[in-house]
Amino acid sequence: MNKNAEIIAVGSELLLGQICNTNAQFLSKELAQLGINVYFHTVVGDNADRLKHAIEIAKKRSNLIIFTGGLGPTKDDLTKETIASILGKKLVMDEEALFSIKEYFQKTKRVMTENNKKQALVLEGSHVLPNDYGMAPGMVVEEAGYTYMLLPGPPKELQPMFLSYGKLSLASKVDVSEHIISRVLRFFGIGESQLETEIESLIDSQTNPTIAPLAGDHEVTLRITAKHQSIDKANELLNNTEKDILSIVGEFHYGYNDDTIFSVLFQKLKQLNVSISSAESLTGGMFGEEITQFSGASSIFDGAVVCYTNEVKEKVLGVSSNVLSEYGAVSEQCASSLANGIKSLMNTDIGISFTGVAGPSDLDGKPVGTVFIGMSLPDGKTIVKQLNIPGTREGIRIRTVKYGCFYLLKELMHRNA
Amino acid sequence: MNKNAEIIAVGSELLLGQICNTNAQFLSKELAQLGINVYFHTVVGDNADRLKHAIEIAKKRSNLIIFTGGLGPTKDDLTKETIASILGKKLVMDEEALFSIKEYFQKTKRVMTENNKKQALVLEGSHVLPNDYGMAPGMVVEEAGYTYMLLPGPPKELQPMFLSYGKLSLASKVDVSEHIISRVLRFFGIGESQLETEIESLIDSQTNPTIAPLAGDHEVTLRITAKHQSIDKANELLNNTEKDILSIVGEFHYGYNDDTIFSVLFQKLKQLNVSISSAESLTGGMFGEEITQFSGASSIFDGAVVCYTNEVKEKVLGVSSNVLSEYGAVSEQCASSLANGIKSLMNTDIGISFTGVAGPSDLDGKPVGTVFIGMSLPDGKTIVKQLNIPGTREGIRIRTVKYGCFYLLKELMHRNA
Numbered sequence: 001m002n003k004n005a006e007i008i009a010v011g012s013e014l015l016l017g018q019i020c021n022t023n024a025q026f027l028s029k030e031l032a033q034l035g036i037n038v039y040f041h042t043v044v045g046d047n048a049d050r051l052k053h054a055i056e057i058a059k060k061r062s063n064l065i066i067f068t069g070g071l072g073p074t075k076d077d078l079t080k081e082t083i084a085s086i087l088g089k090k091l092v093m094d095e096e097a098l099f100s101i102k103e104y105f106q107k108t109k110r111v112m113t114e115n116n117k118k119q120a121l122v123l124e125g126s127h128v129l130p131n132d133y134g135m136a137p138g139m140v141v142e143e144a145g146y147t148y149m150l151l152p153g154p155p156k157e158l159q160p161m162f163l164s165y166g167k168l169s170l171a172s173k174v175d176v177s178e179h180i181i182s183r184v185l186r187f188f189g190i191g192e193s194q195l196e197t198e199i200e201s202l203i204d205s206q207t208n209p210t211i212a213p214l215a216g217d218h219e220v221t222l223r224i225t226a227k228h229q230s231i232d233k234a235n236e237l238l239n240n241t242e243k244d245i246l247s248i249v250g251e252f253h254y255g256y257n258d259d260t261i262f263s264v265l266f267q268k269l270k271q272l273n274v275s276i277s278s279a280e281s282l283t284g285g286m287f288g289e290e291i292t293q294f295s296g297a298s299s300i301f302d303g304a305v306v307c308y309t310n311e312v313k314e315k316v317l318g319v320s321s322n323v324l325s326e327y328g329a330v331s332e333q334c335a336s337s338l339a340n341g342i343k344s345l346m347n348t349d350i351g352i353s354f355t356g357v358a359g360p361s362d363l364d365g366k367p368v369g370t371v372f373i374g375m376s377l378p379d380g381k382t383i384v385k386q387l388n389i390p391g392t393r394e395g396i397r398i399r400t401v402k403y404g405c406f407y408l409l410k411e412l413m414h415r416n417a
Numbered sequence: 418m419n420k421n422a423e424i425i426a427v428g429s430e431l432l433l434g435q436i437c438n439t440n441a442q443f444l445s446k447e448l449a450q451l452g453i454n455v456y457f458h459t460v461v462g463d464n465a466d467r468l469k470h471a472i473e474i475a476k477k478r479s480n481l482i483i484f485t486g487g488l489g490p491t492k493d494d495l496t497k498e499t500i501a502s503i504l505g506k507k508l509v510m511d512e513e514a515l516f517s518i519k520e521y522f523q524k525t526k527r528v529m530t531e532n533n534k535k536q537a538l539v540l541e542g543s544h545v546l547p548n549d550y551g552m553a554p555g556m557v558v559e560e561a562g563y564t565y566m567l568l569p570g571p572p573k574e575l576q577p578m579f580l581s582y583g584k585l586s587l588a589s590k591v592d593v594s595e596h597i598i599s600r601v602l603r604f605f606g607i608g609e610s611q612l613e614t615e616i617e618s619l620i621d622s623q624t625n626p627t628i629a630p631l632a633g634d635h636e637v638t639l640r641i642t643a644k645h646q647s648i649d650k651a652n653e654l655l656n657n658t659e660k661d662i663l664s665i666v667g668e669f670h671y672g673y674n675d676d677t678i679f680s681v682l683f684q685k686l687k688q689l690n691v692s693i694s695s696a697e698s699l700t701g702g703m704f705g706e707e708i709t710q711f712s713g714a715s716s717i718f719d720g721a722v723v724c725y726t727n728e729v730k731e732k733v734l735g736v737s738s739n740v741l742s743e744y745g746a747v748s749e750q751c752a753s754s755l756a757n758g759i760k761s762l763m764n765t766d767i768g769i770s771f772t773g774v775a776g777p778s779d780l781d782g783k784p785v786g787t788v789f790i791g792m793s794l795p796d797g798k799t800i801v802k803q804l805n806i807p808g809t810r811e812g813i814r815i816r817t818v819k820y821g822c823f824y825l826l827k828e829l830m831h832r833n834a
Binding site: 007012013014015016017018019020021022024025026027028029030031032038039040041042043044045050053054058061072073074075076103104107108111112114115133134143154156200207214252278280281282284285286287289290291292293295297298301302303304306307308309311312317346347358359360361393394 | 426427431432434435436437438439441442443444445447449451455456457458459460461467470471474478538599608609611612614620629630631632633640662677678681695697699700701702703704705706708709711712714715718719720721722723724725726729733739750762775776777778787805806807808809810811812
């Protein structure tokens, strides 16, 4: 059947501006991919009367109503209770959900208070969506031509629940005559407007696939979207457009869809079976943190030294006092010495180093944003890249690490295991 | 007069999930400070009929309706036009706005196309809000007891416009016979439901101030909100309620409002003038990264060693091979040795260490989530805390670092500089 959706977020914290309604964004994106039209988002507080009012309005204009939030253990969590009263349905204890809540408390060695049981209550006759990252289960109820889906408020619970269980449940209800397939191409080291200018003629001439640039998180992505009755044909359209785009700006391209510069570098290091260590000054450990987010990181990452003071650079990483006094900590010479020093201390194939001025003040006469990245490579070659990065302290630090990964990736790109 | 507000965001890009409705969050925060209740947020696409429908609903429940977006030059920008038709008002050219649009094009040396003039049209009889960071002006119209405020969609234009002009215009209409003041108390190491159970009698008995718990990002907050004609009296009410709350769950309290566990620890270390270094296994450098996000970090943080392999633990940080073979890397003994090792290597007052199993698989027979945090303190004492943390790999890592900061903060709490 044809589904028109409305997303109702329940929570006074949204109306007070304490958090942003990122759940509506996430779900809207997902629903668009399923070919479901979203016509309204509504946010309402933890108030039964106003929630009831919002549901009555939504029923006049939508037949799929997705609720986020209000499934927790406390008294102001009242989404289930309100829907139950509108639909004239009972709330019943879901034994499986209760079991996993009990298990959760046992595992964390915390005391389970009585109000936690409330989270295992579900609408009678509903299809329960397990919560793999929290306690309150979600649910889907069908009633008089309407589909109601209830999801927990915390994005860390909602997102995996929707992707693992909710999406499938909706997909089975949607009528698919045309397939809409998207692919995201990820770029680094080029600005949004420059990228758009370079491929302007492609953007102007394309209607299927469409090409949509989007800037975010210090990188640029292009989303290409094709429509066709045949999935294969839609994919072929995407392949051709991707080829056209990469023939122009391929040098800045590093990955697809949910790839990050970190995941791509991690995979490349694993594929080549080379180990790495990092010497980090302005980045304070950020490279190490990012590369160890992946399970199995120990097979390629040995460790790091965060050398925030000159003493540590000298004493632990063997940068000569000469280099520090003559060129300073923020210099090509220091970056080179740090990269070689960490590689030798940790006995790895590659050493990477980050030194620079994160701000807010200049350092040793070097302006904020001056950054040197050193790479001591498996063949004994040491390369240093200099950058001038604009932005805030935090922005400079993140982009420094991303640039380091991007440069190293480019160096490794054409090597094979 | 008493104002109940609704925020209507107009834009299909919001319903497609391409952007998040950060404007609603920004405005909600601002309105709360003005003492204006926000009961609903609505998002509607670039469609005149559906926008009309949303306005009709809003008029039944709110008397201040704030619109964001749909003021631009293109055909799908139709907020002004739709409101004009509902109110039976004309759109008239605002010469001042037209002048600044022309000026904008001259300044940026771009050609002004005819459709840009549309942006200078305003609702007849409206109070115009200048746009200092873009072209489309905002406006405020009063009609039959309702206040309509129209603001541009881009946050970079909306925020300064509201702060410089919109807020003032609203403040003059609001009855400030009553002040609403909020304070957020931040807790760590206690779950939302446990916190609520502990202070249940307080929550049940309070009406002014109100107490609202909120979980998020591995911590729990309580927002206490007082209303009173006198600001001083409202603050006094907050002070008393805070005192009552902390007499019960004070041991888990670490800060207020926008504090983070990292900012509070950083301030405490600076205040005591003690230096710190970290030895990080499962956290991969996260402690170092978090503590160096603050400018001036070098005065208290010397550096870190990320010891992802046993070899680095032994060779760089001096953990004895005996400890590693007998107890393993994930053990009280290893955490203690790492904390002492980094303190001595970096020559700091405090050494903190993190070792544990981030998952997804068990390690050396220790289950996922087993974590040891070592603290080598200025007085020579070494303390190790053991934890069992549930959740994802990333969640375990973040909470490990936050627990470390929390425990250390508790140790330092009663020391003075």
